[in-house]
Amino acid sequence: MEKKKGTKSKKRRRLLLLEIGGVAVLAALAAGIVLYKNIFSDTRDTVLEEYMGYIEKQEYDKMYALLDTTSKDSIEKEDFVTRNKNIYEGIEAEKISLDIPEKQDVSQPLSYRVTMETLAGEIVYDANTFFEKEKGKWRIVWQDSMIFPDLGKDDKVSVTSLEAKRGSIYDRNGTLLAGQGTVQSVGLVPGKMNVQAEADIKGIAEVLGTSPENIEAQLQASWVKEDSFVPLKKMTQTQLNEPYVSPDGTSAGASIQDKLLGYPGVLITEAESRVYPYGESTAHLLGYVQQINAEELEKMKDKGYDEQSVIGKSGLEKLYEERLRAKEGYKIAIVDAEGKEKTALAMKPAEDGEEIHLTIDAKWQQKLYEAYKEDKSCSVVMKPKSGEVLALVSTPSFNSMDFVLGISQEKWDVLNNNPDKPMYNRVRETWAPGSSFKPVTAGIGLTTGAFTPEEDFGASGLSWQKDESWGSYKVTTLHEYNGAVLKNALIYSDNIYFAKAALKIGADTFGEQLEKLGFGQDIPFDIGMTPSQYSNGETFATEVQLADSGYGQGQMLVNPLHLSCIYSAFFNEGNMILPYLELEEGKAPSYWVEHAFTPEAATTIYEDLKEVVSNPEGTGHAAAQVPGVALAGKTGTAEIKESQEDTTGTELGWFAVYNTEGMNNETVLMLNMVEDVKGRGGSGYVVNKDSEVWKQVLAE
Known part of the structure; x- marks a missing residue:
């Protein structure tokens, strides 16, 4: 407790030191100090300071010890301790300070001012307290008004929570992605249940995936009455509409809702909840919220969180937690015996969380999820000229609502043990x-002057090696063609051309240019991404690794958003766009890397990629059939295997595709990666899927 006092001028009192035979009588001195303390330190001020100091220490019994006899006769110690404890701890009183004016008449009550911090803000009040002298000591004449001046004996101090709402997340068109909504609360009304309800409770527990003991415990809570609604579980309407399957795997054809309502006393009503209208399609992006756990509370309690707080656990819910969080308000007031407010002591207004609007377009997000939900894939859609990210999709996925409503251990085990990793x-x-990396190699080669677009690298058939120093290793490709120039190499996706291109660029220059493009660096984006790398070491270990890297193999690993940003340079005169996720009207484009490529190199590649789709021989020609839009882009099939002879490996399929016409003259770049496309058409599988997505988006 802090003590605030004005400066008091006190007369100095001397203790006379008696000398007998020139020797000080130390015993007399000690007695004098004790006498001084008894006479001058036991003032009303010091007693009040001691009393108030015990509040923060929660030593209410010591406060009671400072009351006069009459006060103790009027209130039992236990009642005194309970009343003070409930009030001061209920309002979370702390940092209590006193301001006591000087030179007060001891025949009058002591006047003072109290200042304290509470959960509803600062409380300041002026008070007057009488004191009585008992056995030479000042004692407090206590009344309830000593707690707060307007507090009567039968009054109470109420603490009211003022509800705040967590902020919502919207897409670029104002469509709700995450926010307050309603779910269905399944519960029981005890008075309407069967008299012998053991069998019913067991059946309800089976349907809800809980235990009969848990339901019994809920029904036996102290607040429960015959007409009470006892909530058992929150569910979405979609979940309730699912067919009920019994533990032995049989189905009676009834929905979960019908099965539940077949038991007397079951009631299903609406309840507020955080909801995610787009379900699995936005789960990895948005994440989910849950009640705070003990470990999190220990770290965050100083920020206003308590045991009932709901916080973001993953995704944007976690990333934007500080902005989205609802900050409850509180009102502290004195109420009379009938509950009517007498005096408002303090109020901290509730603060709703911030509304966040994303550049995401729910249309693209959902269409891509639906197209790839059975695959292991990821997708990025962006506006390459502005940096606005329109979609970030990962499949397979999970349902955020499962976590919000309380995921069972069984369901968590299914998610966690699924080999397709839906939580990943x-x-x-x-x-x-x-x-899909070949345009990047081309851009580096043209920018550094290692070769020109018209330079013919020479025909090499379907396999090639630089010389005998490569041993048995050869670079292979799938198509033979005439004229090994850049445009044809992109149309036919010639591995040999781009292996030669990497060698022409050289290891040092290639590495330097890749680092300039952001390899080995954090990607400047709200959501943390794994940095891209071009080698497991500091540079290319061998000439073969350098050659393989030219066509996106070797030890090359690229983040999909990063690759999309590199592609954006082909639209921006060689400048690589800075991606962003929060919508900002009128925002001017910003660049992550300026002059990533020369304008001439960027234009050349932009035009050549049109041929990859429009040319009948192009690897992306299937996308030419999308009506209402002209598409361009680059396919990619990455082999994941331990050696060139390995036939058991898998393949990743890629397609980076953009429109050169249509879409109201707005350019959109979409990049997709699908795992395990070996035997399913390689990158052709992705091209066909993407073509359908474009058709669906254009049809709306």
Whole structure:
């Protein structure tokens, strides 16, 4: 407790030191000090300070010890301790300070001012307290008004929570992605249940995936009455509409809702909840909220969180927690015996969380999820000229509502043990890019002057090696063609051309240029992404690794968002766009890397990639069939295997595709990666899927 007092001029009192025969009588001195303390330190001020100091220490019994006899006769110690404890701890009183004016008449009550911090803010009040002298000591004449001046004997101090709402997340069109909504609360009304309800409770427990003991415990809570609604579980309407399957795997054809309502006393009503209208399609992006756990509370209690707080656990819910969080308000007031407010002591207004609007377009997000939900894939859609990210999708996915409403251990085990890893956010990881990386190698080669677009690297058939120093290793490709120039190499996706291109660029220059493009660096984006890398070491270990890296193999690993940003340079005269996720009207484009490529190199590659789709021989020609839009882009099939002879490996399929016409003259770049496309058409599988997505988006 702090003590605030004005400066008091006190007369100095001397203790006379008696001398007998020139020797000080130390015993007399000690007695004098004790006498001084008894006479001058036991003032009303010091007693009040001692009393108030015990509040923060929660030593209410010591406060009671400072009361006069009459006060103790009027209130029992136990009642005194309980009343003070409930009030001061209920309002979370702390930092209590006293301001006591000087030179007060001891025949009058002591006047003072109290200042304290509470959960509803600062409380300041002026008070007057009488004191009585008992056995030479000042004692407090206590009344309830000593707690707060307007507090009567029968009054109470109420603490009211003022509800605040967590902020909502919207897409670029104002469509709700995460926010307050309603779910269905399944519960029981005890008075309407069967008299012998053991069998019913067991059946209800089976349907809800809980235990009969848990339901019994809920029904036996002290607040429960015959007409009470006892909530058991919150569920979405979609979950309630699912067919009920019994523990032995049989189905009676009834929905979960019908099965539940077949038991007397079951009531299903609406309840407020955080909701995610787009379900699995936005789960990795948005994440989910849950009640705070003990470990989190220990770290965050100083920020106003308590045991009932709901916080973001993953995704944007976690990333934007400080902005989205609802900050409850509180009102502290004195109420009379009938509950009517007498005096408002303090109020801290509730603060709703911030509304956050994303650049995300729910249309793209959902269409891509639906197209790839059975695959292990990731997708990025962005506006390459502005940096606005329109979609970030990872499949397979999970339902955020399962976590919000309380996920069972069984369901968690299914998610966690699924070999397809539905909880794994593939957008944030790095992958071997395969031929989707060839335009990057081309951009570096043209920018550094290592070769020109018209330079013919010479025909090499379907396999090639630089010389005998490579041993048995050869670079292979799938198509033979005439004229090994850049445009044809992109159309036919010629591995040999780009292996030669990397060698022409050289290891040092290639590495330097990749680092300039952001390799080995954190990606400047709200959501943390794994940095791209071009080698497991500091540089290319061998000439073969350098050659393989030219066509996106070797030890090349690229993050999908990063690769999309590199592609954006082909639209921006060689400048690589800075991606962003929060919508900001009128925001001017910003660049992550200026002059990533020369304008001439960027234009050349932009035009050549049109041929990859429009040319009948192009690897992306299937996308030419999308009506209402002209598409361009680059395919890629990355081989994941231990050696060139390994036939058991898998393949990743890529397609980076953009429109050169249509879409109201707005350019959109979409990049997709799908795992395990070996035997399913390689990158052709992705091209066909993406073509359908474009058709669906254009049809709306």
